[in-house]
Amino acid sequence: MDFKGFDQPGGSGAGGTRSVKVMIAGGFGTGKTTMVRSVSDIKPLTTEETLTQASVDDDHLIGVADKTETTVSLDFGKISLNESLMLYLFGTPGQERFWFLWNGLFKGALGAIVLVDTRRLASSFRAIEEMERQDVPFVVALNVFPDSKEYPVEEIRDALDISPHTPIVACDARDRASSRDVLVALIRHLQERSAVALESR
Numbered sequence: 513m514d515f516k517g518f519d520q521p522g523g524s525g526a527g528g529t530r531s532v533k534v535m536i537a538g539g540f541g542t543g544k545t546t547m548v549r550s551v552s553d554i555k556p557l558t559t560e561e562t563l564t565q566a567s568v569d570d571d572h573l574i575g576v577a578d579k580t581e582t583t584v585s586l587d588f589g590k591i592s593l594n595e596s597l598m599l600y601l602f603g604t605p606g607q608e609r610f611w612f613l614w615n616g617l618f619k620g621a622l623g624a625i626v627l628v629d630t631r632r633l634a635s636s637f638r639a640i641e642e643m644e645r646q647d648v649p650f651v652v653a654l655n656v657f658p659d660s661k662e663y664p665v666e667e668i669r670d671a672l673d674i675s676p677h678t679p680i681v682a683c684d685a686r687d688r689a690s691s692r693d694v695l696v697a698l699i700r701h702l703q704e705r706s707a708v709a710l711e712s713r
Contacts, residue, residue: 529598533620534698535648536587536603538627539635543655543685544603545587547627551691552589552601586617591695599695604639618642623702624650625694627685630660633671640672651679651701653694 536544548556587603602617618624624643628636643650652674654660665680674680681697684690 529592529596531598531600532622532699533600533602534695535618535621535624536601536627537624537639537642538604539629539632539637539639541632542627542629542636544627547625547655547685547691547694548587548589548601548603550686550688551591551695553591554589556587556589556601558587591692593692593695593699597699618646618648621648623698624648625698626650626652627655628652628668628672629657630654630663630668631657633668636672640674649702649705651681651694651698653685654680654682655685656682
């Protein structure tokens, strides 16, 4: 894919590699850590801790009963999409008690992926609200779990109450190629927004 001319503030000079900060957000158990692990070119930094009985009242495991660990700070990885574009990936914690970390994590982010589990749409409402509040462009990635049902995209869009201009793509966060395709969809979305903004000047 050709990213020539991609409008990225803070990138390196001509001929160098541009670096972009990308957030991977979503509700508890939607696959954020899994996506960072699957797609990162380096061994990712993760801050997962074992779920204990003490967190039962806070970490509702409906739909994710097999989950044994949770992110308590952030996940970090990076991937080169080509010779000129490097993405730095920051995965957010999903539980409400860690949301205070989000403000710092979003500083300098050019765009975001909101991972959604269609079995538990409400778990990602907060992440979408945060994107809109901080005016961070994003794509919605429907992480397909083995027992997920298929829904028409427009049904999902209405349920999440998101703009018609926000891309929605399906993915398998465990699969590197699938996760990379979501990142490419985000970069395309950012390019399109940049082109529209330039035309309107």
